[in-house]
Amino acid sequence: MKSRNFIIGAGFTGLTTGIDDDLTLVFEKENFPGGLCASYYIDLSGRKYPGRLSKETFRFERGGGHWIWASARDSQYIEFLKQFSELKFYERKAAVYFRKWDLIVPYPLQFNLNLLPGELKEKIKKDMRNVGETQANSLKEWLYNNFGETLCEIFFFPFNEKYTAGLLDKISLKDEYKTPIIKERIIESLERPSYGQEFGYNPKFFYPVNGLDALIAKMALRANISYEKEVVQIDTKRKEIIFSDGDGFKFDKLISTLPLKTLMQFSGMSDESDFLLHNSLLVLNIGAIRGRMKIDYHWLYIPESKSGFHRIGFYSNVDREFLPESLANDENIISLYVEKAYPMNSKLKQDDLKKSVKDIVEELKEWQIIEKELIVDFTWVPIAYCWESTETPQNYKEIIRNKYKSFGIFSTGRYGKWETQGVIDSIKDGFLAKGWIENG
Ligand SMILES: Cc1cc2nc3c(=O)[nH]c(=O)nc-3n(C[C@H](O)[C@H](O)[C@H](O)COP(=O)(O)OP(=O)(O)OC[C@H]3O[C@@H](n4cnc5c(N)ncnc54)[C@H](O)[C@@H]3O)c2cc1C
Known part of the structure; x- marks a missing residue:
């Protein structure tokens, strides 16, 4: 079997790495690109669309609102993104909400x-x-x-x-x-x-005028992607990737945007002391009739809630474009995302998740943030925010990543590097990975 270069994952990191490179193939387990940043649409009957095929849809994102923050130093990456979409710029409006005093304090x-x-x-x-x-x-x-x-x-x-x-x-x-x-x-x-x-965090940010999905779709057109190809094992000695459908491919160089911990599991190494810590996340996407509480912030940090959520973001406060066209001027309609974190390795059944979703929606009603839900959808993110343990030996991640480099595997992106970072950093990582493919 002839070996070649591959990328695992068509999120921002993998897409940037694979762009305009016909010789490198991207494997993506889902049937769409974008990873956590992929937006999707739901109409009032609950029907889901991968893109805005109907104007009468709410726009949501799998990982909750993805606002791209960048500093002046990042101008080349902003220019890179402008090839794919016009961008709209915003100033952050964030706050802390103390329910017990019914008090909002700006962040x-x-x-x-x-x-x-x-x-x-x-x-x-x-x-x-x-x-x-x-x-x-x-x-x-x-x-x-x-x-x-x-x-x-x-x-x-x-x-x-x-x-x-x-x-x-x-x-x-x-x-x-x-x-x-x-x-x-x-x-x-x-x-x-x-x-x-x-x-x-995020004092200024931008967002593509027609949604992240539209930008990502244009990026994906310039990469060579094989969808619904889920990697389940990596043989570092034979330099072979094995897929859930039984296929196997030999690689020269492999860019992995898998979480570092997952890459270790797939290749027979383990983070047995749990130096690499993370949470899992339930992300709720909600389209609703607004309650009595009128909030004009983009997101609120929540120190206390009965149902355990810690952040509420308001898509429709960032831009009314997130709402169905005929409701965009109706100030009683809002769309929001809610994050609730779970301990790593939580194995929740679908019924447990649904119960949490129900409790969160009830609490939002009790708080009068929403009066009535029109659409409720949710995503489970098994590895969401990554940290290192206080016990982690110095340079632990670098040592592991260097070991993989010696096998011809470059582990990168937010999860491959095991860093809490945003989209712009993932794009930077993509460019670095591209350089590594070309020059080693
Ligand atoms: C809750 C949350 C909110 C965030 N909000 C923001 C924000 O507002 N602004 C911002 O800039 N950043 C934000 N981020 C960070 C942002 O999501 C990441 O920086 C970005 O998604 C990382 O891109 P990536 O390509 O490295 O990883 P991912 O987006 O995770 O992409 C990895 C890809 O690999 C695929 N994959 C996984 N396993 C396999 C497998 N076994 N085989 C094949 N393919 C596989 C996945 O389907 C996915 O497409 C947020 C992150 C989280 C968790």
């Missing part, structure tokens, strides 16, 4: 503390005298050392416990990007808001 919370109840502000002021210890082993310690007891108690601990599905004291992440710290600004914001629009 980053720590720069808008004057909006909190008075007695808490006094406590935070005292806490701030003792914070600033930089040494921290876990995310939990890091949060406590930088924000003190009160802010951790009301937000950082409960939110992150839910988001990491219980891994808060086990992961080594220091999260200064999503959780910016400027002590003076935090203290100052106890007196007056500073809003902090320029700080933190």
Whole structure:
């Protein structure tokens, strides 16, 4: 059998790697490209479409709203994407919602503390005298050392416990990007808001005018993709990929965008000490009649909810294009996504997921965010956010990835590198992988 170069996965990383390369074949287990970023459409009768085949459809994304953030340094990647679609730019509107006080505080919370109840502000002021210890082993310690007891108690601990599905004291992440710290600004914001629009996660973002699906479809046309080809095993000695249908292909060079942990499982290596940690995610997509609560934020972080969700995003607050055309001007119609995290290796039955979905929808109604659901759909993401354990030996991931390189396998992309990163970084990874195929 003649060997050649292959890519596993037609998400953003695999598509970028495979673009305009007739000699390299991409294997994708689904029958569509885009991975987590693939948008899909549902009409009011519940019928699903892979693209906007009817104007009377809600647009959703498999992994929930995918807003592409980029800095000025990323202009070449933005230009790359502009070949496939016109892009529309937005400024982030995010906030924290405290249900118990029915209070919305703009994100980053720590720069808008004057909006909190008075007695808490006094406590935070005292806490701030003792914070600033930089040494921290876990995310939990890091949060406590930088924000003190009160802010951790009301937000950082409960939110992150839910988001990491219980891994808060086990992961080594220091999260200064999503959780910016400027002590003076935090203290100052106890007196007056500073809003902090320029700080933190995703301050500006863009989105393709006709949906991510349209952009991805155009990218996919320029790559050589074999759909419904699920890799189940990789023989590193024989340099062979084995598929669920029994096929096998020998490779010269292989780009894998599989999660690093999965690549290890498929090739007989194991992360037996569980240094590579992650959560799993239930993503709900909902089209609904709005409740009494009128929210104009793009997304809300939720520290406490009975049904366990930690974030609600509003597609229709980013753009009314996400709604069916005839409802786009009806301010009573909204579309949203809700994230609920589960511990890694959770094996949920379909009925368990449906029960969670029902509970979340009920809670959204109780909170008056929605009055009535029109469409409810959900996706299960087995590996969603990736972290390393506090026990992880130094350079653990690099050592493993280098070992794979010695077998002719380049493990890359958000999951192949086991990093929490966005689409632009996956595109960068795709270009690097392309270079590796060409030059080694
Ligand atoms: C909940 C959530 C929200 C996010 N929001 C944002 C956001 O707002 N903005 C942003 O920029 N980024 C966001 N991201 C990150 C973004 O999803 C990733 O950066 C991006 O999808 C990574 O692309 P990828 O190609 O590396 O991986 P993936 O999108 O995971 O693509 C991997 C591909 O491999 C295929 N595959 C898997 N297993 C096999 C197999 N065995 N055989 C063959 N094919 C296989 C999959 O079907 C998939 O198509 C978010 C991520 C999550 C989890």
